[in-house]
Amino acid sequence: MFHLNDLWPDGLVWLLLASTVLSxxxxxKIWPALLSLTAVAxxxxxxxxxxALGVVVIGLVVAKQSQRLTGAYKVICHGFVIFWAAALVLHLIPGFNNLLVLDKAFSGSNSTPFSMYLNLDKPQIVFGLVLLVPSMLKHTTSITKPQFTIVALLFVALPFMAWSTGIVKPEISLPAWTWVFIINNLLFTCVAEEALFRGYIQQRMIERLTPFAxxxxxxxLFGLVHFAGGILFIAIATLAxxxxxxxxxxxxxxxxxxVIHFAFNLVHLLFFTYPMAS
Structure with a gap:
């Protein structure tokens, strides 16, 4: 059973972290100060x-210094930061006491049980990747109407594709912990994953190959990291x-x-079995 008291006072850490991500x-300009307050809390x-805090600081410093380097030294820094990010995402660095919010909870009667943590390690990769490649937050273009139509159609079609595979089924639910899911998924999960897979990996590959490739x-790669759900889950995650x-x-x-990533996940939670059908 979820209780609001379970989030306090330790939840202050993630409230500060959420503010840092939003900034x-x-x-x-203010995210370093907010991140410092998060570390103190x-x-x-x-x-x-x-x-563990020392490991985080080392990763951030290396990422920042990479901006001043060229050639092999810059490549080494990038490699180090990506290795650092992978270790944080996979929870391989000891010393992080992530907050367990849900333990084998059910979003609905036909859903499988799942646990949810407020992670402190995984969101740190966002700050390292932004320091490594500041342009991931600065580059802008204008989407055309045909492009917008494709995005909208794919967004609408994906839930039905997942339904057709049998990995999820329609189930309307609004758990008491939905608001915590929203904060956690939007600011800690989706931001971290998009910074890694789109802001860094996709952009680097486009620069070296072609946009399509x-x-x-x-x-x-994004689909493959969802291997725990099986081959069909990998396929849907790849399309996502x-x-x-x-x-x-x-x-x-x-x-x-x-936002698109989060919206897809929220639709999954509210209108389908989450994370999978039982």
Whole structure:
């Protein structure tokens, strides 16, 4: 059973973290100060160890210094930051005491149980990747009507494609913890994943290959990291990655890719079995 008291006072850490993530898109100059406050709160509530905080700082410093380097040194820095990001995403760095919000909860009677954490490690990759490639938040283009139509049609079609495979079934639900899901999924999950797969991987591949190859490759990688759900889940996740990739490429706005990603996940939760059908 979910209780609001379970989020307090430790939830202050993630409230500060959420503010830090939002500031990246709204007030970029203040995110370092907000991230510092988040670190202080996390240390105070024993949600991060000094060693884990040191690992985070090292990754951020290397990412920042990479902007001044060229050639092999820059490549090494990029490699280090991506390795650092992967370790954070996979929860391989000890010293992070992530907050368990839901333990084997059900969104509906026909859904499988799932657990939800407010992670402190995974969201850190956003700040490292933005320092590594600041342009991921600055590049903008104008989406055309045909492009918008494709994005809209793919967004509408994807839930029905997932339904047709049998991995989900229609089920309307509004759990008491929906608001926590919204904050967690939007600001901590979707922002981190879009920064990695679209802002970094897709953009780097497009620069070295072609737009088509870059978008497809990033979408395939995004699908593969959902291997725990099985081959059909990988297929749907790959198509979802294509939707997010096209959104980012055609608009040039990482925020738009994040919003589309989150909207798809919210539709999944509210109108279908989540995360899968039992």
């Amino acid at each position: 990246l898109f709204l007030r970029p 996390a240390l105070y509530f024993s949600r991060i160890s000094p060693l 870059g978008i497809i490759a990033a979408s395939l 990655g294509l939707l997010y990739g096209l959104t980012y490429y055609w608009t040039g706005r990482l925020a738009f890719a994040v």
